[in-house]
Amino acid sequence: MLTDGGPGLIPALDPSAPYTSRLSARSALYTDLHVLLDTKCASLSSSAYRSLVIDENCLARKSAAARQKMWKELKPRYILDTEHPLFAAFLKEWRRCSSEPERGLTAYILLALNDRLVADLGTDWLFPLLRRAPAELRVADVRGFIDRAAKEHAEVRSWSDQTRTAVSRKYTASIRDFGLAQGTVNKDTIRPALYGAPVRLLIRALRLVGVRPLDLVRAPIFRLLALEGPEVIEALGELNRVDDLRFRIQGDIVELNIEDVA
8 A cells, every 4th residue: 555645645735746737638537437436336456447447348438449548547537546545535535425516526626636737726726716606717717827837837838739728628627527617618616515525535635644733724725625714614613513524623722533423
């Protein structure tokens, strides 16, 4: 099992992690992930998930080449290996989800944690649009974010104009698929409801990289769920009230338990 507790374990929490262009060819493929996870309830190794996609054709692709391509696109997006602590944490929360909106948000958090560009778009660009939802999602604005990022991310400077535009389009489509927007040609944001599983997944991720409890409740990564500052504490208090986790804060002392809940 991967046991590295450093920030490199989770790209979104690693300031040195590069941006990737995974979304240039296809969107987040959330529907395919959902089908794959519904195929077998058991925790599986990477090779077992690969066999489901390629050998058993659980995603119903017409050719061996299409199945191989699907695996090559799904794996980097969602890890798909219970030996990896982040995916194991995700799978635990996925099984605890009680609704489709909760599943969509939990999968979004996994994708964002595993993709620095998706995370930065979510915390810096999408965050204010979720806060004032409904707000229009414009591909050109995402493209602008990527173009500006090229100043600090050398890898982006090597992307072609076509790649940058494709990533922008696939990102907005993916946001809709996760339930954070609605519409086809014109898309407007939807502010996410408060659910236990995506919040607990963020907590698990922060703990994996060794964030202290008091710093955890102040972490900017909660902006992925349109939460910031004191609202994080308020959200944790509400989840405590409905028994989705155990939380108490008094001064600088934070008590947070996400395991011993119903």
